[in-house]
Amino acid sequence: MARYIGKRLIYMFITLALIATFTFFLMKILPGSPVASADKLSPEQRAVVEARYGLDKPLPVQYFDYMFGLAQGDLGISINQFKGANVTDVIQSRMGPSAQIGFQGMLLGTFLGVLLGMIAALRQNTWVDYSSTLVAIVGISIPSFVFASMLQYFFALKLEWFPVALWKDGFMSSVLPSIALAMFPLATAARFIRTEMIEVLGSDYITLARAKGASGSEIAFKHAFRNALIPLITVLGPMAVGILTGSLVVEQIFAIPGIGEQFVKSIMVNDFSIIMGTTIFFSVFLIVVILIVDILYGIIDPRIRLSGGKS
Amino acid sequence: MEKILQVKDLELSFNTFAGEVKAIRGVNFDLYKGETLAIVGESGSGKSVTTKSIMRLLPENSAEFKNGEILFGGRDLTKLSDKEMQKIRGKEIAMIFQDPMTSLNPTMPIGRQLTEPLLKHQKISKAEAKKVAIDLLRLVGMPKPELRMKQYPHQFSGGQRQRIVIAISLACNPQILIADEPTTALDVTIQAQILELMKDLQKKIDTSIIFITHDLGVVANVADRVAVMYGGKIVEIGTVDEIFYNPQHPYTWGLLSSMPSLDAADEKLYAIPGTPPDLLAPPKGDAFALRSEYAMQIDMEQNPPFFKVSDSHYAATWLLHPDAPRVEPPATVIERMKKFPGSRYYEGSRV
Numbered sequence: 001m002a003r004y005i006g007k008r009l010i011y012m013f014i015t016l017a018l019i020a021t022f023t024f025f026l027m028k029i030l031p032g033s034p035v036a037s038a039d040k041l042s043p044e045q046r047a048v049v050e051a052r053y054g055l056d057k058p059l060p061v062q063y064f065d066y067m068f069g070l071a072q073g074d075l076g077i078s079i080n081q082f083k084g085a086n087v088t089d090v091i092q093s094r095m096g097p098s099a100q101i102g103f104q105g106m107l108l109g110t111f112l113g114v115l116l117g118m119i120a121a122l123r124q125n126t127w128v129d130y131s132s133t134l135v136a137i138v139g140i141s142i143p144s145f146v147f148a149s150m151l152q153y154f155f156a157l158k159l160e161w162f163p164v165a166l167w168k169d170g171f172m173s174s175v176l177p178s179i180a181l182a183m184f185p186l187a188t189a190a191r192f193i194r195t196e197m198i199e200v201l202g203s204d205y206i207t208l209a210r211a212k213g214a215s216g217s218e219i220a221f222k223h224a225f226r227n228a229l230i231p232l233i234t235v236l237g238p239m240a241v242g243i244l245t246g247s248l249v250v251e252q253i254f255a256i257p258g259i260g261e262q263f264v265k266s267i268m269v270n271d272f273s274i275i276m277g278t279t280i281f282f283s284v285f286l287i288v289v290i291l292i293v294d295i296l297y298g299i300i301d302p303r304i305r306l307s308g309g310k311s
Numbered sequence: 312m313e314k315i316l317q318v319k320d321l322e323l324s325f326n327t328f329a330g331e332v333k334a335i336r337g338v339n340f341d342l343y344k345g346e347t348l349a350i351v352g353e354s355g356s357g358k359s360v361t362t363k364s365i366m367r368l369l370p371e372n373s374a375e376f377k378n379g380e381i382l383f384g385g386r387d388l389t390k391l392s393d394k395e396m397q398k399i400r401g402k403e404i405a406m407i408f409q410d411p412m413t414s415l416n417p418t419m420p421i422g423r424q425l426t427e428p429l430l431k432h433q434k435i436s437k438a439e440a441k442k443v444a445i446d447l448l449r450l451v452g453m454p455k456p457e458l459r460m461k462q463y464p465h466q467f468s469g470g471q472r473q474r475i476v477i478a479i480s481l482a483c484n485p486q487i488l489i490a491d492e493p494t495t496a497l498d499v500t501i502q503a504q505i506l507e508l509m510k511d512l513q514k515k516i517d518t519s520i521i522f523i524t525h526d527l528g529v530v531a532n533v534a535d536r537v538a539v540m541y542g543g544k545i546v547e548i549g550t551v552d553e554i555f556y557n558p559q560h561p562y563t564w565g566l567l568s569s570m571p572s573l574d575a576a577d578e579k580l581y582a583i584p585g586t587p588p589d590l591l592a593p594p595k596g597d598a599f600a601l602r603s604e605y606a607m608q609i610d611m612e613q614n615p616p617f618f619k620v621s622d623s624h625y626a627a628t629w630l631l632h633p634d635a636p637r638v639e640p641p642a643t644v645i646e647r648m649k650k651f652p653g654s655r656y657y658e659g660s661r662v
């Protein structure tokens with residue numbers, strides 16, 4: 001197991017280096033410069049600013065400077081969005097709100113999705129099943145900005161149950177954004193669990209369990225549920241991606257001082273260091289999620305747990 | 312002998328998109344205490360559906376009892392609620408399935424799968440149930456049962472898994488054990504071991520067994536009586552000797568002719584021509600008539616009733632009607648019949 005994790009960690013660093021390199025050059029190829037978009041500067045002033053951030057050096061030098069800094073955990077300095085602030089500090093200061101709504105959204109979505117998928121599978125081809133499928137389709141196909149805006153309009157503006165776009169009321173402020181983020185994992189989990197559950201319910205060992213005299217609920221919860229739930233771990237990765245991309249929009253709409261909101265702004269103002277830093281942060285997050293998912297799968301599934309231990 | 316199960320005029324259909332599949336079209340048989348009744352017949356003849364309907368394991372939304380009753384312990388199983396059936400399943404009637412590789416829950420230790428029916432049907436503590444489970448594993452020949460209780464199905468071989476399934480089925484000393492092709496998925500040596508085990512256990516706990524199989528060799532080995540199924544009906548039923556050495560139904564003749572025999576290795580294997588009947592629109596008369604070279608006009612029009620051959624032997628074929636012409640069974644069958652006292656080809660006692 002330790003060797004396996006070690007190997008995975010090495011791959012992780014290689015992946016990260018590739019992502020960093022790719023993003024770096026992509027940013028450089030794209031038109032626009034953080035300095036150009038700043039206030040009207042005279043050519044001389046501009047040269048001074050560029051020199052301060054090392055933007056006047058040749059590209060390869062800039063690249064190696066950046067990668068060298070990255071290897072030491074230095075993400076550079078914000079150029080115009082948070083003028084002069086350390087990118088690492090910026091990300092750290094904004095992680096809290098993002099983590100809160102992301103985690104809440106994931107938890108809520110997965111829980112409701114599993115519930116919905118279970119019910120749909122147990123009441124297959126009834127109106128319960130059809131309406132749950134409808135929810136899942138709607139959840140996947142409605143863009144999160146539409147859904148988030150709708151939530152904001154009805155529950156914040158009209159009903160005034162929650163603050164409109166203010167990150168001040170602690171948990172209350174996080175409710176609507178979390179619900180908005182929950183839609184994707186909810187829909188994904190519901191569809192996934194329904195399919196898995198139906199397959200499991202049709203398997204031989206369920207028939208044997210029935211032949212032993214197990215009741216409907218014992219079949220569903222003691223025998224089928226665990227077997228249908230284990231594979232859900234494999235979609236935790238895609239669900240995390242969904243939460244992440246969703247947060248870019250949702251944080252914008254609810255004015256949440258999180259990483260997503262900051263990332264979107266940094267793109268608008270072309271703040272090279274922030275864009276790079278956030279991209280790398282997102283990548284690390286996703287790679288770690290995938291690693292955890294794989295390890296978790298090995299721990300939870302007895303078939304992998306034992307055979308995987310040797311390889 | 313005491314009848315412990317009576318299946319009377321059982322008719323069952325599946326309601327499908329294509330229409331009504333008449334899977335069971337009037338099945339009658341009794342099961343006696345302590346006996347092994349084999350059900351044979353080609354694929355799709357309704358063997359599994361018959362036994363699953365006894366256990367009421369068929370999909371509730373499509374399977375429908377059309378007629379008949381299944382009498383067990385003074386009750387008609389076709390009329391019981393699912394709750395009442397749960398008390399019978401695993402306790403009084405247990406079942407073993409074909410594929411041991413998929414019959415066990417992959418994420419549950421086998422110990423829990425063994426104690427489950429015990430805790431469900433008997434008033435015993437967890438610790439006691441565990442003890443019984445270990446004894447059961449020992450009974451089915453599992454070495455080091457204490458250690459294996461915590462293991463998962465994938466840590467056992469196919470033969471071992473079938474032993475576990477058998478142990479589970481015997482947990483509550485059922486009166487009836489239904490085995491649906493329990494050895495088909497296993498290799499020949501393991502097959503023989505499992506059959507020996509089942510015969511052994513039957514003697515020990517005195518249960519009645521319904522044994523479904525394709526393999527007539529297995530039938531000769533384990534069964535006391537044989538029911539031959541064709542197209543959703545039992546076409547012939549009798550003791551093993553009666554079915555093997557004095558068969559009356561042309562379908563049974565076909566089955567026996569297609570059975571490879573050890574002493575005739577060079578013989579070409581016989582295959583029954585044609586295909587099984589379409590159960591969406593079953594034929595009016597004898598369902599086998601279209602494939603039978605012995606078919607008569609009446610076979611196309613009327614369903615043959617059971618004709619009595621002996622007290623224990625019945626066959627549903629018009630050939631047994633007093634007015635029917637005498638026909639010669641296939642040569643291999645005549646050879647068999649020569650050995651059976653009471654058959655019309657009997658050649659006297661041979662030593």
Ligand SMILES: Nc1ncnc2c1ncn2[C@@H]1O[C@H](COP(=O)(O)OP(=O)(O)OP(=O)(O)O)[C@@H](O)[C@H]1O
Pocket residue numbers: 325327332334352353354355356357358359360361370373590
């Ligand atoms: N759930 C179902 N829905 C519709 N038809 C079914 C269903 N289950 C079985 N049947 C039909 O009932 C008939 C009898 O099937 P059954 O499984 O009893 O055959 P079998 O004799 O056990 O065959 P095999 O030897 O292949 O196991 C077949 O024609 C089959 O297609």
Ligand SMILES: [Mg+2]
Pocket residue numbers: 358359360491
């Ligand atoms: Mg079958």
